[in-house]
Amino acid sequence: MQIDWIYGLIGGLLIGTGGAIYLLGNGRIMGASGIIGGLVDGSGRSTAMERIIFLAGVFITPLIVLQFMDRSETNITNNIVQLVIAGLLVGVGTRIANGCTSGHGVCGMSRLSIRGFVATVFYILAGGLTMAILRHVLGWI
């Protein structure tokens, strides 16, 4: 696992390049929860096609990369209750906070947005605390 950080860095640069293209090309912030959320609640109806095509790119490209790289491991749980609770929390939370890891984290912090930093601190703290309690106190995950 010594070279994982190199893949992390390369992947990160690609993610940031995608965000830069979306910003400079379309004048929009590449936030996954915002792009999806705008389709779900209808607030992004006027830009629906652009959102759907963006998400199609996110969906399809990994399937192409998988032809060349062994990256099919997801280690996702099969526990339906855990998946549903996690999904609900991510859905509600990102919409109430108006952003997730890509919007607040990548796009927000890179323009030195206070909101981006505060959101990132809170979701990392909450995630870390969740892991600490569920894995080390309760031993559930």
Place this chain on the structure above:
Amino acid sequence: MKNVIALIAGMFFGGGLIISGMTNTAKVQGWLDVFGAWDPTLAFVMGGAMIPMALAWAYSRGRTPLTGGSFPARPDPKLGRNLVVGSIMFGMGWGLAGLCPGPAIASLGFGGASLWIFIAAMLVGMLAAPKVRNAMDRVVPAE
């Protein structure tokens, strides 16, 4: 043109997510697991992503987007309850499954039924968000 740009951006995003290992929930949970086998990969992903993004923000000053319109204005720096409470809820879900919205879409094509269940719940959560926000307003007014 906007659609072509959206496709290219989405392809970079999806490709970066899988190459970086962020579609592997064990790596995300490993980053959050400071008391276990801590995995620093996510910091490199986040740091790497912020480099082109910071350059793009710098370049955008005094210019307009390629396809017209204007760049997003700086948001009101007000922090507020929604930002904090929402981020805490998101972080809890992120830790619980090791997934955030981007990687969930990126692994939907190969991750099996678990990913579809997570996404379905996430979409329901997104639809319910305004109701949750209103309910919070009744207890503690936003600001």
